[in-house]
Amino acid sequence: MPTSTYSCLVVNLDHVAANYRRLAEEAKTAECAAVLKADGYGMGAVPIALRLHQEGCRSFFVAFAHEGVALREAFVDRGLDAHIYILNGFFPGAEGTYAEFHLIPALTDLDQVDRWQAFCHMTGRKLPAALHIDTGMSRTGLPSKEYMALASNPELLDGMDLKLVLSQMAYSHDENMTFSIQQRQRFDQAIRHLPKMKASLAKSGVIFLGPEFHYDMVRPGIALHGINPINEKANPLQQTMELWGRIYQIQDVVVGQSIGYSQTFVAASARRVATIGVGYADGYPWVLGNKGQVDIAGYKAPIVGRVSMDVMTVDVTDIPEIHLEMGGWVRLMGGDISVESLAKLAGTVPYEILLRMGKRFRRVYLQS
Known part of the structure; x- marks a missing residue:
């Protein structure tokens, strides 16, 4: 990367x-x-x-x-x-x-x-x-x-x-x-x-x-x-893209502390939160605040609070410390977080999820 x-x-x-x-x-x-x-x-x-x-x-x-x-x-x-x-x-x-x-x-x-x-x-x-x-x-x-x-x-x-x-x-x-x-x-x-x-x-x-x-x-x-062309049947195609963001801040949140704009998430218990450098300006759906999740070394971390213009926050309380580091990579799309599943969660179609992917992303092309 x-x-x-x-x-x-x-x-x-x-x-x-x-x-x-x-x-x-x-x-x-x-x-x-x-x-x-x-x-x-x-x-x-x-x-x-x-x-x-x-x-x-x-x-x-x-x-x-x-x-x-x-x-x-x-x-x-x-x-x-x-x-x-x-x-x-x-x-x-x-x-x-x-x-x-x-x-x-x-x-x-x-x-x-x-x-x-x-x-x-x-x-x-x-x-x-x-x-x-x-x-x-x-x-x-x-x-x-x-x-x-x-x-x-x-x-x-x-x-x-x-x-x-x-x-x-x-x-x-x-x-x-x-x-x-x-x-x-x-x-x-x-x-x-x-x-x-x-x-x-x-x-x-x-x-x-x-x-x-x-x-x-x-x-x-x-x-x-690789978007499934045959609806609910097994997909005969391969996923072709993954979206990754980086951790650039980790902090502890106490009971009753709110996260993000409009206080849409308030911690019911002590939590650990990581800030990821991807937001809706990059095309990640704003509506997935408090709904979506990301993948950190195979562990799922739910989005907490609103997706902001440039960042999002995720709950990493249950993720082993060895996988949490400044600059560490987090997968937001790809693997078992498919384009189709994100689209369904966001109430839209896979076309829109793909086309939202903004120009701020560094693009890397893999081929043998």
């Missing part, structure tokens, strides 16, 4: 790679892409993309152009190539950036289709694009009347290189199979009417619904980080 920091986020790239291989195995003959939105779900898009490229991944998805530019620059610097899709399409005037960095926009409405075609004609280049179909999310994507307009007027797609048609599923796994099957059927209908190109529907948990959801490409995202 680094010695000059209060906290550390450890990402095991070998575990990310193992999860990718497991997902690719589940996808069978379909290509396995990687979704690395929001800086790879907070874990670092560039190092993850480079590791997955070693595993044979050649298609990457991000939400915005600047995320795609960062990936492209990292690939170019190392003499690598890959398809980089931008899920949120593009704003007027951004066409040049997409062309310069070889980014593939997922066109989400007829206006984007028109503007991308016009740019292709203006530059005299047949530039790549994807079509994003709305099959039930009512959020982004071409609704049926718009993709049918493209089917009825195929000249609207002339001049561009259509790489992929995709859609987003409303459910992560099998929570509502009736609606998921409806979405798949709507996607099949769209494919029948559009020009022939590769198709992609399945995200992380949907991959495990079976080959009828796989099409030509699957798009795992959060599953790459």
Whole structure:
């Protein structure tokens, strides 16, 4: 562990790679892409993309152009190539950036289709694009009347290189199979009417619904980080990250003494308390004050008092003295303190827990 920091986020790239291989195995003959939105779900898009490229991944998805530019620059610097899709399409005037960095926009409405075609004609280049179909999310994507307009007027797609048609599923796994099957059927209908190109529907948990959801490409995202993609069943994936903080003060608390803001914890007996250099400014959930716990050398220490901006306090009364030292490392996430369990305790979803992990953490990447 680094010695000059209060906290550390450890990402095991070998575990990310193992999860990718497991997902690719589940996808069978379909290509396995990687979704690395929001800086790879907070874990670092560039190092993850480079590791997955070693595993044979050649298609990457991000939400915005600047995320795609960062990936492209990292690939170019190392003499690598890959398809980089931008899920949120593009704003007027951004066409040049997409062309310069070889980014593939997922066109989400007829206006984007028109503007991308016009740019292709203006530059005299047949530039790549994807079509994003709305099959039930009512959020982004071409609704049926718009993709049918493209089917009825195929000249609207002339001049561009259509790489992929995709859609987003409303459910992560099998929570509502009736609606998921409806979405798949709507996607099949769209494919029948559009020009022939590769198709992609399945995200992380949907991959495990079976080959009828796989099409030509699957798009795992959060599953790459070992978040259980199949709800209450045994997790087939490996955890990829651990969050560590350091002890920087230990003190004794007497009966009746309060700890932290608003006196939300008052000692009912003499206690020993350690202060850890991680708080809600780092992304640790404020709501876990007096609810969460940390791991010190295999012993659990409950959080006492509120989680503050920069620190939290934990009860170390029952932890052997040998494991308590200034600068000692405490595990806040990882092992049997899973992302899922923290999310459940905080009343949120694993996505938010991962994405909260702030920039103040020193990031360490492990790989063989």
